[in-house]
Every structure is written in structure tokens, then in C-alpha cells.
Amino acid sequence: MSDKKIRVVHYINQFYAGIGGEEKADVPPSEQEGVVGPGLALKTALGNEAEVVATVICGDSYFNENLEEASKTVVEMIKKHNPDVVVAGPAFNAGRYGVACGAVAKAVLDQLGIPVVSGMFPENPGVDMYRKYAYIVETGNSAASMRQAIPQIAKLVIKLGKGEPMGTAAEEGYMERGVRKNIFVEKRGSMRAVEMLVAKLNDQPFITEYPMPSFDRVQPGKAIADVSKAKIALVTSGGIVPKGNPDRIESSSASKFGKYDIAGVSDLTADTYETAHGGYDPTYANTDADRVLPVDVLREMEAEGKIGELHRYYYATVGNGTSVANAAKFAKEIAAQLVADGVDAVILTST
């Protein structure tokens, strides 16, 4: 990397590209070699270590009204130039521009794995929507603060381009992303714990390495008045899947859930179902998956009229090491489908 310049692609809107103001906000994505508009100041600030190889331009209205297609095109244009770092904006307090910069950052990070630096006024809606996808330097509310913002952006670009470890928001001058990042430190964990305990015992200041979050508490739902008329669904984090795990749900840190048709199934057998869960001895679940997902008992209750009916589909994922964010996302999608299917109650089984 020492003799090779860091490659930067710059994303800006139609206004900063000199195409026009609001009346030109509907221009579709385009690209140019080298710098355009504020790219010139960025180029100066980057000096010899990095080079702005291309600029991608899109009208703010066009981007926000054609989010999916515009972001796809912009990512393709960026990818072509093989950048090490992408700069979006700075957008200052321009709301739609900020949101576009944030969406570009998300798409670039998710699809290309390339880090993105931007600059925004803290109240720009793009900050809260996309802060976790980009290092967003805090700017003033107008382009008058361009001169302060650009050197700060350039500093982060060089740091990221060289692959140097990124410091905290306070150390580096970006707005906190809310992202946990591993770091190797000087002392082993046990020694850090001992030193923290000594500080705490002596009422001296110490910094916890993990500030505890405050939790959501979910209110229990209302009781079902008449279970014999209720449509009941099964949802499990115990990993019960049709034999062979057709959706390849991961044994830990699941990134997906499965939806499986159990119409006509009255018993889960060793030949037909198994668990994908990696967090427990699967022998008992694989021998008889009803132990985790009690289809057999519910079919009996259905036949006896004790419940109205068992819903045709069950949903399964693996709860082992799965992030709360993923679990919450699965729950939202599953719940929407269950409500749409007229399910009255759900039995959630875990392991």
C-alpha cells in the first residue's frame, strides 16, 4: 500500500455537481472521471496519499423516488472504479441529500464491503437513519462549513484506506455509529478486570468496556377467551426443519428463518424432521422432533376439539447465538404473516 495511492470514489448530488438546483433534482445517476465540485477541495486535502478516481452524481429527488434502482446503479458505477474508500457528500443539513448519502453508504458497505465517509449536520435525518453504515463527520448546517468538514473527512479516508484501526467517535471526530468493534489491547482481560475492581473498590473512576443497554419489556397479550375455537401456530427457535435443512439455516447466528407446510402431518419422525440447532445435543430432537415442536400433541388436541385448528405453516429458526437485531427482524416478518393468516395464538418453543 505504501507506494500505491488510496483510491476514492466521491458521491455528490446534482447541486454540488453544478447541474442545477431543485429544478434539476430529477437527474438520474451519472459518473465522471476525477473530481467534480467539492471533490477539488477533497483532492487537495487528501494530498499525495489518496486520489479521487471518479465522481458519481445523482439528483436528490431521483435517488429518493427510485431508491432501489438508483442505489443499484450508483453501486455498480462505484464498483467499476475499484475504490478503497467511498466519500458521500458532505450533505450538511440537506435532508434528501443526507438520506441519499446514507443509503449509498449502506449499499456500498453491504454489497461491496467498502468503508464510507460522509459529513452531515447532526440533525440531518440521514444521520439517524444510516449512522451505523458510515463514518459521518459532524458539520455545520450549511456549505459554509465545507472548509472545516473536508480535512476531517480526508483524515478518516486516509486512515480507512491504510487499514489502520479506527478510534472511537470522540477520538476521531465522527458521530458515534453504535457499532461494536473488536480491538486488541495491551493487557489481557483478567488483568483489566482486576484493575477495574481495584478502581471500583477505591471509588476511583473507571470505564466499563460494555455499557449495559436498557431493555424493551414486552407486555403479555390478552388471554384467549375460547381456545377450542382458536387457530394456533407453532413458532420455534429450536431449529426444527424438514430433514436435510432445505433453507440451510445456520447452526448458530442464524441469518434466516424457515416457513414449512405441515398440512397432513400429524407426527414428526426421525425420517422427516431434524434440528439445525448447534447449541444442544441434537440426539433427542432428531429422534423425535415433536419434543421441540409439538405437532403430534396439537394434532390430537385438534382432533379432540380442544383447539380450533393448528395453523398450516410453522416457522423455525435457530436461537443459538443469533443476534437480537436478527431475531427482532424475523419476529416482525413472522408476526405480520401470522396476523394476515388469521392466527389467534402462537406457541413459541425454545431449547
Add this chain to the structure above:
Amino acid sequence: MRLELGNIFIKDVQFGAETKVENGVLYVNKEELIAHLQDERLATIDVDLARPGESTRIVPVKDAIEPRVKVEGPGGVFPGFVGKVDTVGSGRTHVLKGACVLTTGKVVGFQEGIVDMSGPGAEYTPFSQTYNVVIIANPVEGLERHAHEAALRLAGLKAAAYLGEAGRNVTPDEVITYDCPPLQEALKQYPDLPKVAYVYMLQSQGLLHDTYLYGVDAKQILPTFIYPTEVMDGAIVSGNCVSACDKNTTYHHLNSPIIHDMLARHGKDFNFIGVVVTNENVTLADKERSSNFTAKLVEWLGVDGAIISEEGFGNPDADLIMNCTKLEKKGIKTVCVTDEYAGRDGASQSLADSSPLANAVVTAGNANEIIILPPMEKIIGDASADVVDVIAGGFSGSLRPDGSIMAEIQIITGATNELGFNKMSARML
């Protein structure tokens, strides 16, 4: 209780006609070792060697054990398994420092790990720095998983004890003495210093998530008191197939870092009174009972502060928070040691439970962070997709066509050890 640990520094490992330690080299008689490990539950047993810096990947690794031998004093190493159930922790023990036994073979419970002897993965595991004697054992057909786990666990312990014997009559390179007096005497020491204890949580969720204390499954214990030196003789043994990154292997227990670092500051910054071992059972009643007993014992020790270490994640987060809050409510200041599951992007909530009273936390890092492990020239065990894609931390496609692996660091043995064995932490960006 007073224990002398005699460390014999091992600088290489080789196969040889006789198992012995000479000039810092551990020679292993392969046939004799294999014969020593015969077990009707194991169909095949083989032994291989792996040294730091080699282009070698060992997978799936179940346990790591340091070779030790009891030279003086009651009992033998790994009481309840290899040694009889004598109370250990006094006298003299020799350690082959720098040597390690690793057990591998057919995957037991999806939660064995990877040890790379070089490359980026090597930075995350302590076992890339040790001279490893790898036991590759496969079960007889039809053996149930719990029996497979027990057989492999015992093979590792027996191998470590067998190799440790080679150090019995070797003069150690250093001898460290640990003196841990009984409670009444301990309380009188250093009257001007605050008193502290260690709450040592052992994985006991069951179904291949087990730890043993003097041979007893930790699920079945009530929290109890042990001397710090007892763990140095193998009173605590891992029977885990929990995620590789944050299971405490038997090696970690033998070298339990919080115990060692508390002993190092004993008499300087505080008076280290003792260790309370507790479990992490899955039912709420068990959790309540164990955390109540833990808080009661720590209070009974009369200490001002305690370090609490967790093993595993998710369900045991609840035990950690219960232990912490119950101690804090008794006015005992706590520091918790844990790791995080903050998602691959690091943006999710890290623990399954939380309390504002847990205001002093040391983290061993985010286990979900992605790493790419380059291909290695030599594989010990099985690095096919059948293993790599299914063990915890892997996913469909983890094993890539060129033999490299893209996976969460969860897949690396000891990567986010919650005894604070490593130098990794995490912070908020």
C-alpha cells in the same frame, strides 16, 4: 493450602522412541501413547503434532489440556477422572509449560473449534502458541453423542497426564509458590486492604454443555468454595461442546487467568480471600437457587468486592446478571467478565440480559465478527464443509473453493475467552 508449580519450558515437540523431556524438547512415543488411550468406545486413535508458525489447521478441536504431573502432595492431576478423588492443590506439581494436548476427530456437537498455527486466525487462539500433541479419535459406530463426548474428554485428560509424567523428574526452569491460607487466617491478613473474592461460573447447561468439579457434573452442585490452587491441579475439567470461542477448555481452567492475576495483586491492592464456583443451569429455579447461594457464600466470606466470570453466552447471561445484581444489592462491588454477540455488523445488542447495576464490565470481544482464514498446507482432523459449515460460527459457504474459510471468530477455539485469557476487547465506534 500451599502449592509449588514447577514450570518446565517446552520449546519443541517431536516423536521419539521414548516419551521424555530433554533440553526443553518433549519427545513422544506415539505407539505407547496410543496404547495408553485405548477405550472400547473409540474405534480409531491417532496422534499428530503441530507447532507454532506451521501452516497447519486443526479442526474440529474439542478440548485443550496442559500436561501436568503431581510430584508431591496428596492426589493426582484431574481428580475424579485420572487421579482419585483426593483434595488436590497442595504440594508440588510440574507443568510442561508450552506444551498442550488438543483433542479432535469426528464432530461431537457442532461446537468444536478451529486452531490455526499461523496466519490471521492464529492471533485469536492461545493454542497457536503452544507445541501441540493432537489426539485424533473417532467413535465406534452407533456410539451416542454423550458417550462420544465422555470418551474424547477422558482421552485428552489421560494423554495430558501421560505426557506430564515425562516431567516428573525434570528440574523445572522456574518454581512459583502459591500460598492460600484457610479462611480464618486469610481474613486476618492485610487488615488495611479491601477483601475480594472470585465468582467462577461453570458452564452447566447440559446436553454436551457440561463442566466437572472433582468428577461431579457441575449441574449437580450447589455453589461451593475452593482454594485457588485446586484448579491448578485439574479440579475443574471441561466437558463442553459449547461454542469454541468462549468455552473454557481444561487448559484455561488449569491456568485460570483471573485467579492468577488476583493472586499477583494479593497483598498489594487487596486481600484475595477465595473462589466460589457456581453453575449455569437452564431452569429459572436453578438459576435463582445458585445465584442466591453464590451471593450468600460471597457475603459469608466477608469481602468488599468480587470478579464474576461467565462461560458461554445467551442463557448464562441471565446467571451472570443475577449473580452481579444480588452481590451489588448486598453492597459487594462487582466486575463482570463476558463476551458479546453483537451481530456480524456489531450493531445488535450484545447480551441477552442486562442490569444498570452491572456498571463494571470487561468484554472479551464480539464473537460474531467475521474473519477470513486462509488455506493451510496441512489439516489435522477434518476441514471439509461437513464440519466447517456446520460448527458454531460457520455458515453455508464458510468453506470456500480455495480452502479458505469465512466465518465468525466464534469458530476459533478460545477467541473470546471469558476468563480474560486474551488481549482482545471491543468498543463502540
